Amino acid sequence: MNVLITGGCGFIGFNLSMFLKKKGFNVIAMDNLVRRGTEISRAVLEDNGVEFVHGDVRNNEDFSNVDRKIDLILNTAAEPSAIEGYKNPYFDFTNNSLSVINILELARKNKIKIIQWSTNKVYSGDKINAIKTKELGTRFEYDDELYKNGIDESFPIDGNDHSIYGLTKLTADLFCQEYANAFNLNIIVNRFSCLGGEWQWGLPKQGWFSWWPIAFAYKFPITYIGWKGKQLRDVLYIKDICELVMKQIDSIDDFKGDVFNVGGGVKNTMSLIEATNYLEKKLGSKPAIKTEQTPRRADQCVYVSDIRKVSKTFNWQPKVSPEAALDSILKWVMENRQMLDKVYK
Numbered sequence: 237m238n239v240l241i242t243g244g245c246g247f248i249g250f251n252l253s254m255f256l257k258k259k260g261f262n263v264i265a266m267d268n269l270v271r272r273g274t275e276i277s278r279a280v281l282e283d284n285g286v287e288f289v290h291g292d293v294r295n296n297e298d299f300s301n302v303d304r305k306i307d308l309i310l311n312t313a314a315e316p317s318a319i320e321g322y323k324n325p326y327f328d329f330t331n332n333s334l335s336v337i338n339i340l341e342l343a344r345k346n347k348i349k350i351i352q353w354s355t356n357k358v359y360s361g362d363k364i365n366a367i368k369t370k371e372l373g374t375r376f377e378y379d380d381e382l383y384k385n386g387i388d389e390s391f392p393i394d395g396n397d398h399s400i401y402g403l404t405k406l407t408a409d410l411f412c413q414e415y416a417n418a419f420n421l422n423i424i425v426n427r428f429s430c431l432g433g434e435w436q437w438g439l440p441k442q443g444w445f446s447w448w449p450i451a452f453a454y455k456f457p458i459t460y461i462g463w464k465g466k467q468l469r470d471v472l473y474i475k476d477i478c479e480l481v482m483k484q485i486d487s488i489d490d491f492k493g494d495v496f497n498v499g500g501g502v503k504n505t506m507s508l509i510e511a512t513n514y515l516e517k518k519l520g521s522k523p524a525i526k527t528e529q530t531p532r533r534a535d536q537c538v539y540v541s542d543i544r545k546v547s548k549t550f551n552w553q554p555k556v557s558p559e560a561a562l563d564s565i566l567k568w569v570m571e572n573r574q575m576l577d578k579v580y581k
């Protein structure tokens with residue numbers, strides 16, 4: 237099977253490329269290398285026999301550089317920061333929405349199957365933050381029976397404070413659903429929450445779960461922005477993501493625009509403070525910590541995915557806890573300091 241992974245040198249794209257290559261797929265990684273660190277990931281991919289195509293998903297013509305029949309597209313390319321979009325909404329729109337129309341048109345013409353990387357930010361921050369929460373020692377949690385299993389796929393997508401990023405991803409998400417139905421295409425839309433793992437070139441503005449071990453290793457200050465660092469996420473580790481995607485590829489013929497909330501779920505949650513405490517205990521010290529009182533625009537205080545639908549449909553469960561995920565990422569950081577120095581020094 238020929239698989240095109242857009243954003244193939246990014247965190248998710250890189251890991252999926254390596255994983256599927258080992259499984260015997262013909263993998264083509266397309267990326268415009270806009271994210272720092274991806275040029276390093278690209279070299280590793282090529283050393284491992286993954287074909288790299290320098291391309292930009294905003295440009296329809298760039299897909300013609302992929303000169304073989306594609307069976308499946310895993311669309312992980314995006315401008316993934318939830319804060320950058322306010323500076324230039326058009327940039328987010330072209331990268332995250334218009335690009336998907338390019339991909340869907342290609343799929344329509346050539347009957348290509350698609351797995352789309354969507355996000356919890358399709359749900360409005362206003363509505364998520366209106367859910368009653370309780371404040372505990374190191375975290376906030378939902379304090380409403382209705383959400384005891386987390387947020388499911390029926391949660392409203394209307395409202396405000398999706399972020400510009402969220403809006404552009406929601407547009408893409410809906411386009412995927414619409415095309416699947418109108419043009420009889422096999423498409424799965426995964427609304428992922430907080431993802432973490434090795435080869436995530438984490439930054440303060442995006443990818444906090446990998447940024448934490450990097451900041452600890454390099455002694456970069458970390459900042460709690462709003463909610464005193466008690467904001468809570470369900471965390472999903474990259475190995476669990478790859479295993480789910482494998483199951484989805486195997487059964488994609490049964491799906492036509494189906495939407496799934498995907499994350500670590502209620503059993504795999506962690507707050508910023510808890511991540512700090514865990515790493516401090518492990519390493520014996522912590523970097524300087526700053527606290528900003530006002531939350532980031534459109535940020536969600538508590539977001540936990542209800543993963544019952546995805547778990548049941550694909551007979552899949554996350555196996556790696558946030559603590560074990562932090563251990564693995566920290567090990568990767570420590571063992572690859574010279575390589576990471578090129579990005580972080």
Ligand SMILES: NC(=O)c1ccc[n+]([C@@H]2O[C@H](COP(=O)([O-])OP(=O)(O)OC[C@H]3O[C@@H](n4cnc5c(N)ncnc54)[C@H](O)[C@@H]3O)[C@@H](O)[C@H]2O)c1
Pocket residue numbers: 242243244245246247248249266267268269270271274291292293294311312313314315316331335353354355356405427428429430431432436437443
């Ligand atoms: N990381 C998370 O916690 C998270 C959570 C929810 C959803 N997502 C979604 O998952 C997907 C993958 O995210 P990630 O964490 O791997 O991000 P990433 O930034 O590590 O990877 C994205 C890749 O896309 C590439 N890219 C960006 N614009 C491009 C363009 N116009 N053309 C070609 N390539 C382009 C970048 O160079 C990068 O390699 C994204 O769609 C993101 O919205 C991520």
